[in-house]
Amino acid sequence: MVAKTFFGFEEILAKELRNLGAQKVVVGNRMVSFYGDTGFMYKANLCLRTALKVLKPISSKKIGNEKDLYSFIQSIRWEEYLNTDDSFAIYATVNSTVFRHSQFVSLKSKDAIVDKFRKETGKRPSVDTDYPDLTINIHIQQDLCTVSLDSSGGSLHHRGYRTATNIAPINEVLAAGLLLLSGWDGQCDFLDPMCGSGTMAIEAAMIACNIPANLNRKEFAFEKWLDWDMDLFEKIEEASLNKTRDFHHTIIGFDKAPSAVRKAKNNVENANLSEFVKIKDDNFFESTKDNDNKLHMVFNPPYGERLELDEEKFYAQIGDTLKQNYPNTNAWFITSNIEALKFVGLRPSRKIKVFNGKLESRLVKYEMYAGSKKAKFQNNS
Structure with missing residues (x-):
C-alpha cells in the first residue's frame, strides 16, 4: 500500500x-x-x-x-x-x-x-x-x-471536528506534522498563542492522549467497497481507543479575535476535547507565562496574504514577547516569510524546510531559558 x-x-x-x-x-x-x-x-x-x-x-x-x-x-x-x-x-x-x-x-x-x-x-x-x-x-x-x-476518499486532513474556520486555516495534517516534527509528546504544558480555529491545540491534544486522528471522520471510501467488513473495522476502532492515555498537563490556545475564539471553542467541543483544551480570548503580545513549568509552544502566525500587517514590527514583537515573558519555553512556529525571521531578534536553534500549501516555509525553533542562556549552561556544568 x-x-x-x-x-x-x-x-x-x-x-x-x-x-x-x-x-x-x-x-x-x-x-x-x-x-x-x-x-x-x-x-x-x-x-x-x-x-x-x-x-x-x-x-x-x-x-x-x-x-x-x-x-x-x-x-x-x-x-x-x-x-x-x-x-x-x-x-x-x-x-x-x-x-x-x-x-x-x-x-x-x-x-x-x-x-x-x-x-x-x-x-x-x-x-x-x-x-x-x-x-x-x-x-x-x-x-x-x-x-x-x-481507500480514504476525501483527504484525511478532513478530520471531521472542524466545522468553523477563519481565513486560511492550517491544514490538520500539516498541523499534526509540525507538532510531531517539533517533538511534541504530551509530556509538558502546551500553548498555541495565535490559535485561530483551534486546529493546532486540538491536534496537540489528540497526540498527547493518543486519540486516533480520524476518530471524528464521518466516513472512509473503503466503507463502500464490496469487501467492506464492518465488524473488523469496529474491532480495530475499539482496540485503538483502548490505547489512549491520560494527560496531566494543560493545553491552551490564545487568540485576540473574539470570532476566532468562538470558532475554536466550537471545534474543541466537536472533537470532544473540552476536558483537555482551553481556548482563551487573549493577545499573545500582552501575555505572560504564569508558572515555572516547561512549556511547548507551536503556532502558525498570520502572514501577509492572510492579514495586512507590519511584518518587521510583528516579528520583532514575537521575539520580544518570547524573550521577556516566556522563560523555560521551546517555541516553534512556521512562516513562509523567511526574510522576516531576521526581525525576531533571536537565533533559531533549528530550521526545518516544509511547505504550507504551495508556499515554501520554515518551521523554526527558539529555546527560551529560565534566566540567561549563559547561566543555564553554567548551572549545568
Missing part, C-alpha cells in the same frame, strides 16, 4: 506506520510504501496523523501508448471491485513523455472500464465524481502504470 503526505513529513509518516505495525516500510517522495492486510488498511486510515490518503495498488504494468493503457485497464478484474449499479471516479497523475495529460488518461481508463462491463453484462457502472462508490487512482511514471484503489 501507499500513504501519501506532504514534503518533509515522509520520515515521521514512516515512523507512524512502523509504530502501527506496518511491514516493509519504504520512504519515497511525498509518500511512504508499506505492506499490510485489510485490517491494517482500516487502522492506517483511522490512526495516521500525517497521511493525506492511503492507496491500495491492485495492478501495475509497463505501457508504451494509449492502446496499451486501454488494454491494461481492461485486463483488470473490475467485477471484484465494482457492480454495474455502482458508481466510480478516476483520478490520474502522470510523469511521462508518452502521456502528458492526466485528464486524457482518466477518460481513456474510464472508457476501458465501461466498455468491459458493457461487453460482458450489457450494463455499465456510472461515473460520479462527487460521491463515487469506488475511487480509482492511476499513476504513470514514465512507462510504468500503477492502478490503485483510494
Whole structure:
C-alpha cells in the first residue's frame, strides 16, 4: 500500500506506520510504501496523523501508448471491485513523455472500464465524481502504470471536528506534522498563542492522549467497497481507543479575535476535547507565562496574504514577547516569510524546510531559558 503526505513529513509518516505495525516500510517522495492486510488498511486510515490518503495498488504494468493503457485497464478484474449499479471516479497523475495529460488518461481508463462491463453484462457502472462508490487512482511514471484503489476518499486532513474556520486555516495534517516534527509528546504544558480555529491545540491534544486522528471522520471510501467488513473495522476502532492515555498537563490556545475564539471553542467541543483544551480570548503580545513549568509552544502566525500587517514590527514583537515573558519555553512556529525571521531578534536553534500549501516555509525553533542562556549552561556544568 501507499500513504501519501506532504514534503518533509515522509520520515515521521514512516515512523507512524512502523509504530502501527506496518511491514516493509519504504520512504519515497511525498509518500511512504508499506505492506499490510485489510485490517491494517482500516487502522492506517483511522490512526495516521500525517497521511493525506492511503492507496491500495491492485495492478501495475509497463505501457508504451494509449492502446496499451486501454488494454491494461481492461485486463483488470473490475467485477471484484465494482457492480454495474455502482458508481466510480478516476483520478490520474502522470510523469511521462508518452502521456502528458492526466485528464486524457482518466477518460481513456474510464472508457476501458465501461466498455468491459458493457461487453460482458450489457450494463455499465456510472461515473460520479462527487460521491463515487469506488475511487480509482492511476499513476504513470514514465512507462510504468500503477492502478490503485483510494481507500480514504476525501483527504484525511478532513478530520471531521472542524466545522468553523477563519481565513486560511492550517491544514490538520500539516498541523499534526509540525507538532510531531517539533517533538511534541504530551509530556509538558502546551500553548498555541495565535490559535485561530483551534486546529493546532486540538491536534496537540489528540497526540498527547493518543486519540486516533480520524476518530471524528464521518466516513472512509473503503466503507463502500464490496469487501467492506464492518465488524473488523469496529474491532480495530475499539482496540485503538483502548490505547489512549491520560494527560496531566494543560493545553491552551490564545487568540485576540473574539470570532476566532468562538470558532475554536466550537471545534474543541466537536472533537470532544473540552476536558483537555482551553481556548482563551487573549493577545499573545500582552501575555505572560504564569508558572515555572516547561512549556511547548507551536503556532502558525498570520502572514501577509492572510492579514495586512507590519511584518518587521510583528516579528520583532514575537521575539520580544518570547524573550521577556516566556522563560523555560521551546517555541516553534512556521512562516513562509523567511526574510522576516531576521526581525525576531533571536537565533533559531533549528530550521526545518516544509511547505504550507504551495508556499515554501520554515518551521523554526527558539529555546527560551529560565534566566540567561549563559547561566543555564553554567548551572549545568
